[in-house]
Amino acid sequence: MPNPRTFQFQRFGSSYHLVIQSADDLQSVLELDDAHWIATSAPVDGLRCDPVFLSYIEERIDGRIICDELRDAIRWALDMFRDRSGLERHDTVVQLEAINPDAPDGHRALEAARKILLRNGTDDHATVSLAQVRAIKQEVEDRPVSEACVVLPDAADDPDIRQCLTDIVATLGGSPHPAGTNGVSLDNLDQFLTQARAYLDWHARGQIPDGAANTDVQPLGAQTAAAYAALLAVRDKIDQFFAHCRAVAHDPALAARFAPKPDELNALDPRDPASIDAVLRSAPLAPAVAERTLDLTTHINPADIDALAAFKDQVLQPALEQSLTHLTEAQWLQVKQYFAAHDAWAAAPAGAAVARLGIEKLNQYLEPRFAEAVRQLETAGHATAFDLENVRLLEKLILFQAHLIPVAANFVSFPELYDTSRRAMFEMGTLVMDGRRFNLAVRVSNRAEHAKIAAASSMYVMYLQVSPADGAAKYEVAVPVTSGTKGNLAPGKRGVFNDLKSHLCDARVIQIIDNPVSLGEAIIAPFQRIARVLTGKIEAMTTSAEKKLDTATSSAFGQVESAVAQPAATTPPPAQAPPQQSRAAMTGGLLMGGGVAVAALGSSVAYITKTLSGLDWRWIIGGIGAAILAVMAPAAIVAMVKLRKRDLAAILEGSGWAINAHMRLTLPQRRFFSKNPRFPSGSRGLQRWRFWVAIAIVVAVIAGAVVGTIKLRRMQAEKAAQIEADNAADEAADDEADKKDASPPQTNTPPSTQ
Known part of the structure; x- marks a missing residue:
């Protein structure tokens, strides 16, 4: 019984990742349940890898790679190599001895490799590189004769042969060539020659021999073509006329059926000549008669008069060798029989595809030298041609050796994402903005869909539009902010994006998903909101006061202007005295109200000062600290929960990945993905004391709050103990008093005298 396979896992974040470093690990991938893969599907454009390699994995050609396709690729590669050490080295050079000749595709790959080495004439016949394979592949695709014996026109040195090949492709379409254009195969050549001969034979049957006036095909000699065209112009109409005549001869009532329908006449616009002409063209040639004779002089459809006149002449x-004014049905049948041979010849032209080349050129191409030259090109090309499919198979084998393990390690597991010294295949580069470096960027194809998923990740995510400097198409990336603060990050802010090819590109923030970035920022967020509210209230009060002051000032100046405008000699009527007294009263009331307000404010300040002066400083610090903690504690708890839930899986899922695991951020990741680079060593003029002062203030406030709370509790305990002791003493005194009241009175006996 074979020993069970050992699966080696590593824990990153909150998930377990299969270790994939060797060919044996690839074998483990084949046996690993899909549920334990970190990803089960990924977009092809989301992986930074050789696009040809990815196209060899992608079997469905749908822009995605799924787990079954990667399994098939691993299975094929393991089967193709009998020595798998090259897979572990990620070599782009394959050892011929490493290829398994017994694999289904092994013999073809070896044949292509040996043929390439023979072509190159190198001393090393043991290895073949990816560069050598691709050079031959390009040569095969560009060469004028393919392995399928498809000859491009450029393969011919003789201009006549080259033009012949060009004409064959132009008339018959040709066969596909690896260069992306069409050429001429042996089948194309044979087809062209057959059609050329058929067309020439057909054309010869329509010719009039020297010394002859006509033939069966050309009954009117040189005038046959024009006469046949005149016949075709009216043939259908005359056939229709005699058919109507036969019907009327059988039943005269049927004549009405052949006239235009009322609906057709109602739709006719008498003001539109084109509409009238259309009705006439569809109408019968002439009214049907039972005698089955066409009067060529009267009652002819105006639309057919000219054509019928040409037919007559x-x-x-x-x-018929006579001039007619009436045409009987028997005569009409005689005319059609007269042109029957020509009609059959004209209706079935042979070699129509090559007819446009003309008789002279076709006769030239049928000369033996043309066919022999094309066949020689095809034979010579086949002798030295590579099988392009075998070359591509060898390319696939080398690409799998070079990239299969790295792709599996960025699909089945993600160790490179958690290693700050390496970059995962789905990472796009580094963003420099707001004095920081953001080292994780994922390509986004649909920002709206990505934003919906990223909103659930509890991460602060920026979406940026990247404009490559070389004029390439713009693209979008998602960049999470994992540590520090939000700083000055906002839509519209610009920075530079350094892709992994070291190309600097312009970048602009176009959207932000807002979430807490760090615990410190989340803790001070409530105080920032309070400050914004207070600032808003103060600004509102200030604005209101300014408006009132402006109104009062305008009113006062208006009254002064009114007073100046009145004549000096005019004595104000007595009735104006009460308003002046009212304004004086208002002014007094305003001053009195202001005094009351100032007095109230002063009283409040005095009360607060008196209250604080009566408290111990420890009580004051403790109260302030408790208030701060009351605000900070809930915010800190909520922030800790959100920060702990931050999941990188959502960033990838928004880009089209199918992720199984929760990929929680680790501390090294948080610091690396959003990094404040240090100043160079030996830098001067840096004011670092501000940071430490801020830290000291925060520590002092927290320490004061803690000490104050402890002191407060201790004082409360001491006070409670003192109250308890006083209560006990009072109870003891009351008990003593009760005992004295309960004892019998003592009698004082006078001392005896001796």
């Missing part, structure tokens, strides 16, 4: 006169 070019067909009837030469065919």
Whole structure:
């Protein structure tokens, strides 16, 4: 019984990741349940890897790689290698001895490798590199004769042969060539020659021999083509006329059925000539008569008069050798029989596809030298041609050797995501913004869908539009902020994005998913909100006071202007005295109200000062600290819960990944993904004391709050003990008094005298 396979896992965050470093680990992947894969599906454009390699894995051609496709790739690679050490080294050079010749595709890959080495003429016949394979692949795709003996026109040095190949492709379409264009295969050549001969034979049957006036196919000699065209112009209408005549001869009442329908006439617009012409073109040639004779002179449809006149002159006169004014059905059948041979010849042209090349060129191409030249090109090309499919198979084998383990280690497990010295395949680069480096960026194809999923990740996420400097298409990335503060991050802010190819690109924030970034920021958030509320209230009060002051000032200036505008000699009427007294009263009331307000404020300040002066400083610090803790504690608890729930899986799921595990942020990840780089060693002029002063103040406040709370509890305990002791003493005194009251009175006996 074989020993069970050992699966080695590592714990990262809150999930377990399979260790994938060797070919044996790849074998473990085949046996690992899908539920233990970190990812079971991923978008192809989300992986930074050789696109040709990814295309070889992607069997469904749907832009995604799923777990079964990766399993098939692993199974194929393990089967193709009998020496799997190259898989572990990620080599782009394959040892021919490492290829398993007994695998289904092993013989083909070995054949392609040996043929490449033979072509290159190198001394090393034991290894073949990816660069060598791709050079041959490009050569095969570009060469004028493919392994399937498809010859491109450029393969011919003779311009006549080259033009022949070009014409074959133009007329028959040709066969696909690896270069992406069409060429000429042996089948195409044979088909072209067959059609050329058929067309020339067909054309010859329509020719009039020298010395002859006509033939069966050309009954009117050189005039046959024009006469036949005139016949075709009216043939259907004349056939219809005689059919109507036969019907009327059988039943005269049927004549009414052949006239235009009332609905058709109602739809006719008498003001539209085009509409009238359309009705006439569809109407019969002439009214049907039981005698089955067509009067060529009267009652002819105006739309057919010209065509019928040409038919009479070019067909009837030469065919029947007489001038007619009436055409009987028997004569009509005689005319059609006269042109029957020509009609059959014209209706079935052979080699129509090559007819446009013309008789002269087709006769030239049928010369033996053309076919022989094309066949020689195909034979010579086949002798040295590679089987492109075998070359691609060898390329696939080398790519799998180089990339299969790294891709599995970024799909089945994600160790590189948790290693700050390495970059996972789905990472896009580093963002430099707001004095920080954000080292995790994931490509986003649909920002709206990504934002819906990222909102549940409890992470602060920025979406940026990246504009490559080389003019390539813009793209979007999602960048989580995992430590520090939000700082000045906001939509519209710009920075630079350094992709993993070291290309600097312009980047701009276009959307933000807001969540706590760090515990410290979450703790001070309530105080910031309180400050914003107070600031808003003060600004509102200030604005209101300014408006009232502006109103009062405007009113006062208005009254002064009114007084100045009155004539000096005019004595104000007595009735104006009460308003002046009222304004004086209002002014006095205002001053009195202001005095009361100031007095109330002063009393409040005095009361607060008196109250605080009566308290011990420890009580004051304890009260302030308790108030601060009452605000900070809930915020800290909520922030800790949210920060602990931060999940990198949502960032990837929004980009189209199917993630099984919860990928919690670790402390090294938080610090690395959002990093404040240190200043160079030996830097001067840096004012670091401000940071330490702020830390000292925070520590002092917290320490004061703790000490004050302890002191407060101790004082409360001492006071309670003192009260208890006083109560006990009072009870003891009361008991003593009760005992004295309960004892009998003592009698004083006078001393005896001797």
